[in-house]
Amino acid sequence: MSEQNSTTAYTTLKSRFQRLSALGGAQAVLHWDRATMMPEGGAQARAEQQATLSLIAHETLTAPETSDLLASARESADALAAWDRANLAEMGRIHRHATATPTDLVSKLSHQKSKTEMIWRKARAANDFAALAPELTNLLGLVREQAAAKASAFGLSLYDALLDGYDPDRRSVDIDRLFTELEGFLPDLLKKVMEKQAGAPKPLPIKGPFSIPLQEKLGRDVMAVLGFDFAHGRLDVSHHPFTGGVPDDSRITTRYDENDFMESLMAVVHETGHSLYERGLPPEWRNQPVGRSRGMTIHESQSLLFEMQAGRSTEFISFLAPRLKKLFNGEGEAWSPENILRHYRKVGPSLIRVSADELTYPLHVILRYRLEKAMITGDLVPADLPAAWAEGMNTLLGIVPPNDADGCMQDIHWPSGSFGYFPTYTLGALTAAQLFAAARGTAGNALAQGDFTPLISWVRERVHGVGSSKTPDEIILAATGSPLGTQAFKRHIESRYLS
Amino acid sequence: MSEQNSTTAYTTLKSRFQRLSALGGAQAVLHWDRATMMPEGGAQARAEQQATLSLIAHETLTAPETSDLLASARESADALAAWDRANLAEMGRIHRHATATPTDLVSKLSHQKSKTEMIWRKARAANDFAALAPELTNLLGLVREQAAAKASAFGLSLYDALLDGYDPDRRSVDIDRLFTELEGFLPDLLKKVMEKQAGAPKPLPIKGPFSIPLQEKLGRDVMAVLGFDFAHGRLDVSHHPFTGGVPDDSRITTRYDENDFMESLMAVVHETGHSLYERGLPPEWRNQPVGRSRGMTIHESQSLLFEMQAGRSTEFISFLAPRLKKLFNGEGEAWSPENILRHYRKVGPSLIRVSADELTYPLHVILRYRLEKAMITGDLVPADLPAAWAEGMNTLLGIVPPNDADGCMQDIHWPSGSFGYFPTYTLGALTAAQLFAAARGTAGNALAQGDFTPLISWVRERVHGVGSSKTPDEIILAATGSPLGTQAFKRHIESRYLS
Numbered sequence: 001m002s003e004q005n006s007t008t009a010y011t012t013l014k015s016r017f018q019r020l021s022a023l024g025g026a027q028a029v030l031h032w033d034r035a036t037m038m039p040e041g042g043a044q045a046r047a048e049q050q051a052t053l054s055l056i057a058h059e060t061l062t063a064p065e066t067s068d069l070l071a072s073a074r075e076s077a078d079a080l081a082a083w084d085r086a087n088l089a090e091m092g093r094i095h096r097h098a099t100a101t102p103t104d105l106v107s108k109l110s111h112q113k114s115k116t117e118m119i120w121r122k123a124r125a126a127n128d129f130a131a132l133a134p135e136l137t138n139l140l141g142l143v144r145e146q147a148a149a150k151a152s153a154f155g156l157s158l159y160d161a162l163l164d165g166y167d168p169d170r171r172s173v174d175i176d177r178l179f180t181e182l183e184g185f186l187p188d189l190l191k192k193v194m195e196k197q198a199g200a201p202k203p204l205p206i207k208g209p210f211s212i213p214l215q216e217k218l219g220r221d222v223m224a225v226l227g228f229d230f231a232h233g234r235l236d237v238s239h240h241p242f243t244g245g246v247p248d249d250s251r252i253t254t255r256y257d258e259n260d261f262m263e264s265l266m267a268v269v270h271e272t273g274h275s276l277y278e279r280g281l282p283p284e285w286r287n288q289p290v291g292r293s294r295g296m297t298i299h300e301s302q303s304l305l306f307e308m309q310a311g312r313s314t315e316f317i318s319f320l321a322p323r324l325k326k327l328f329n330g331e332g333e334a335w336s337p338e339n340i341l342r343h344y345r346k347v348g349p350s351l352i353r354v355s356a357d358e359l360t361y362p363l364h365v366i367l368r369y370r371l372e373k374a375m376i377t378g379d380l381v382p383a384d385l386p387a388a389w390a391e392g393m394n395t396l397l398g399i400v401p402p403n404d405a406d407g408c409m410q411d412i413h414w415p416s417g418s419f420g421y422f423p424t425y426t427l428g429a430l431t432a433a434q435l436f437a438a439a440r441g442t443a444g445n446a447l448a449q450g451d452f453t454p455l456i457s458w459v460r461e462r463v464h465g466v467g468s469s470k471t472p473d474e475i476i477l478a479a480t481g482s483p484l485g486t487q488a489f490k491r492h493i494e495s496r497y498l499s
Numbered sequence: 500m501s502e503q504n505s506t507t508a509y510t511t512l513k514s515r516f517q518r519l520s521a522l523g524g525a526q527a528v529l530h531w532d533r534a535t536m537m538p539e540g541g542a543q544a545r546a547e548q549q550a551t552l553s554l555i556a557h558e559t560l561t562a563p564e565t566s567d568l569l570a571s572a573r574e575s576a577d578a579l580a581a582w583d584r585a586n587l588a589e590m591g592r593i594h595r596h597a598t599a600t601p602t603d604l605v606s607k608l609s610h611q612k613s614k615t616e617m618i619w620r621k622a623r624a625a626n627d628f629a630a631l632a633p634e635l636t637n638l639l640g641l642v643r644e645q646a647a648a649k650a651s652a653f654g655l656s657l658y659d660a661l662l663d664g665y666d667p668d669r670r671s672v673d674i675d676r677l678f679t680e681l682e683g684f685l686p687d688l689l690k691k692v693m694e695k696q697a698g699a700p701k702p703l704p705i706k707g708p709f710s711i712p713l714q715e716k717l718g719r720d721v722m723a724v725l726g727f728d729f730a731h732g733r734l735d736v737s738h739h740p741f742t743g744g745v746p747d748d749s750r751i752t753t754r755y756d757e758n759d760f761m762e763s764l765m766a767v768v769h770e771t772g773h774s775l776y777e778r779g780l781p782p783e784w785r786n787q788p789v790g791r792s793r794g795m796t797i798h799e800s801q802s803l804l805f806e807m808q809a810g811r812s813t814e815f816i817s818f819l820a821p822r823l824k825k826l827f828n829g830e831g832e833a834w835s836p837e838n839i840l841r842h843y844r845k846v847g848p849s850l851i852r853v854s855a856d857e858l859t860y861p862l863h864v865i866l867r868y869r870l871e872k873a874m875i876t877g878d879l880v881p882a883d884l885p886a887a888w889a890e891g892m893n894t895l896l897g898i899v900p901p902n903d904a905d906g907c908m909q910d911i912h913w914p915s916g917s918f919g920y921f922p923t924y925t926l927g928a929l930t931a932a933q934l935f936a937a938a939r940g941t942a943g944n945a946l947a948q949g950d951f952t953p954l955i956s957w958v959r960e961r962v963h964g965v966g967s968s969k970t971p972d973e974i975i976l977a978a979t980g981s982p983l984g985t986q987a988f989k990r991h992i993e994s995r996y997l998s
Binding site for chain 2: 021026041042046048246287
């Protein structure tokens with residue numbers, strides 16, 4: 001085929017992927033609405049809407065012409081500019097994932113995800129795992145079908161085939177290595193930190209209640225300090241905090257507890273990190289694959305860079321503490337930066353992943369990683385999850401949940417069909433530590449003045465603006481000078497908790 | 500083609516229209532979100548999403564197979580049950596409207612509607628008609644193209660071709676007749692009522708402020724009394740009250756004024772009427788054309804049945820008044836049912852359609868009907884709207900708006916591309932009067948106990964549950980025993996305001 005035809009093929013692909021981007025944006029709105037606004041009785045209609053859009057996107061992607069266009073465009077990929085070449089490669093990756101899944105499975109998965117997620121909401125509230133188990137079993141069956149189809153198409157293991165959809169080019173052999181390293185030093189570090197904290201002054205209680213409107217105001221104020229643009233986003237409430245929407249309409253959520261503002265506030269900081277990444281993606285590639293975020297490890301590194309690295313830094317807390325004291329009419333030493341840091345740096349085994357400290361968090365993830373790998377390979381069935389969960393918690397953290405709501409039902413991931421997602425939380429934490437170690441010299445001091453501009457500029461250039469033009473590991477290497485490892489994270493923990 | 504193939508064709512059509520229904524539902528969520536939740540910076544991405552879904556729906560409807568399937572299904576329509584036959588007929592109607600509009604025009608219209616509507620929001624706030632005019636001109640150009648295409652396909656006038664999309668089988672010759680009758684008696688009635696009201700006790704002021712949270716509570720309480728099911732719907736805030744969503748997730752909006760709870764409350768009653776209609780559509784036909792609402796005249800008749808007929812009845816206000824008094828901690832005669840009725844029945848010329856009384860409202864509609872007909876035929880260009888508006892207001896109502904924000908920019912309809920919609924407000928008012936006259940014997944007294952069950956049962960059987968299985972005029976004739984006319988409305992006005 002002539003070079004001209006190849007260029008035309010690429011141009012046609014671009015409009016096809018622009019349509020897919022708009023469909024994805026519509027899906028994002030439906031998803032956000034379901035978690036924040038939708039009345040319960042709308043679930044069935046919503047499931048139908050989401051399944052239909054999934055199906056149409058899938059049909060568009062997998063239409064025979066798409067293969068032909070890709071083949072034709074590749075013939076003269078060399079003539080394309082670098083970003084266009086990367087865009088074409090990313091089109092191919094998305095196409096590969098889509099064509100590996102049969103169309104009727106896409107539709108079944110979408111329906112079953114919606115159904116299982118709605119049932120999970122009720123079952124979790126009622127601490128009724130038995131109500132969830134049959135639907136989770138059905139969903140897992142479909143997810144395993146999808147894994148098998150992708151594994152055979154990509155020449156990967158079942159689990160790696162799913163993992164690749166969340167973190168491109170990541171393989172479980174790498175995760176096993178990194179997680180083994182973590183397991184090598186985390187228990188010892190945890191022991192040392194807990195001993196040190198046991199001998200140090202106890203955090204003074206910071207007493208509520210803290211009204212929800214005031215907490216919401218605080219969230220918005222802190223979002224503004226972090227650079228969130230409210231003309232292009234919102235803050236709302238959902239059961240589980242998340243970032244949704246599209247880059248130019250990026251919506252974060254949190255949840256409130258009248259007796260504790262600290263967790264909700266850090267959820268806001270965390271989600272703002274995700275949102276800034278979305279907003280910072282290359283604007284000229286908004287509707288193309290190469291303009292999208294580069295998988296969940298990089299995404300999580302951005303939220304943790306804000307929440308765990310910058311957000312809990314001595315510098316930022318020294319800026320924040322007097323403002324908290326003023327807003328909540330606080331009095332005394334409890335509101336000092338030192339005391340607030342003591343709260344935000346308390347370490348110890350706990351039941352709930354999303355409120356775990358950064359030292360024990362990887363252990364929560366390692367548990368889930370092992371369980372979900374076992375479910376995907378077929379070595380563990382959902383009915384046996386509660387027992388396996390209790391055993392794993394006991395081994396890794398030395399505690400056992402008193403019920404399934406605070407155990408294997410605490411997370412939305414499995415009921416919404418996300419298997420292969422969990423490890424990216426800890427890979428993201430490792431990445432965040434490595435990025436902050438590299439950026440701190442440039443961006444650290446300004447945080448004490450509540451100035452996030454240097455940090456944002458640093459990541460915008462090296463991470464956000466890169467979009468999907470590089471692999472996650474290439475992004476990490478280029479930004480920090482080293483491949484992804486555990487050492488920066490280890491040094492961060494030692495320096496923050498033991499020095 | 501054999502009967503079996505025809506049946507298969509109809510079954511295939513049903514799944515195709517089920518997909519269209521899900522696409523329509525997704526569109527409804529995007530539309531609702533845009534009006535209630537979306538930050539301004541999301542407008543461009545949303546326009547792209549909405550245009551893409553419109554385009555996909557249009558492509559699905561107008562695919563050559565759809566024509567073939569319709570032709571094939573029609574061959575043995577006689578073998579179908581009555582509802583299926585009506586469903587097939589309605590599929591044909593929708594298909595006719597869709598195929599009459601070229602695909603590229605659908606996409607252009609969707610983009611231009613979004614754009615014009617966003618600009619209208621700003622231009623109206625800034626009272627800057629000059630900012631709106633060029634975009635409105637572009638939009639009108641596209642709407643006229645669409646009208647021309649449909650007019651030629653249906654053998655109708657330009658305006659009737661658009662009207663048919665809002666009120667099936669309605670023709671402007673009928674509207675002209677009904678509106679001429681209204682013009683024949685309304686000015687005289689208005690004069691008499693105003694004289695009577697001038698001689699009667701002035702309404703005692705009901706003094707605020709009325710906090711917005713309390714007004715919202717009132718709205719929700721009244722919605723519950725009216726039979727609104729919050730497991731299947733929501734109440735929110737938007738610039739212009741509307742009912743959105745889908746039958747099983749029906750979302751209404753209102754807007755609040757701290758100094759006046761009465762307008763917001765009646766907006767809630769009005770939108771609840773719309774919502775109950777959606778909820779009451781035949782559940783077994785949820786995702787099929789015959790299960791949809793039967794055009795905007797019938798829709799508006801349901802909102803006005805609640806707002807203007809039942810909602811402002813002596814019976815219901817006698818139920819409501821003591822509850823209002825208690826909720827707002829009111830004191831004295833101002834909170835008596837008689838005084839509240841005086842407020843809700845005040846009559847006189849005013850600038851804003853949505854807050855006009857039921858006697859002058861048709862005059863607002865007649866103005867818009869004439870202007871939009873003139874714009875569609877090409878006898879009036881948007882640039883001349885302000886002058887034509889002022890002249891028409893002066894002729895019909897004897898007042899002239901001091902600015903365009905309270906004049907020709909007050910309504911969202913034209914900026915969002917709805918031409919042919921306005922007359923359905925008044926046709927709906929005539930229908931509501933006719934329906935309430937027929938239902939009052941059965942359902943009127945219960946309203947004094949806040950019991951809407953008999954009224955809802957009455958309309959659910961005769962209107963809601965009919966879906967689109969009959970034409971609007973057939974529904975009206977069957978429910979009331981008479982064709983649509985102006986006499987029930989006239990008697991209602993005389994009885995309420997002059998007896």
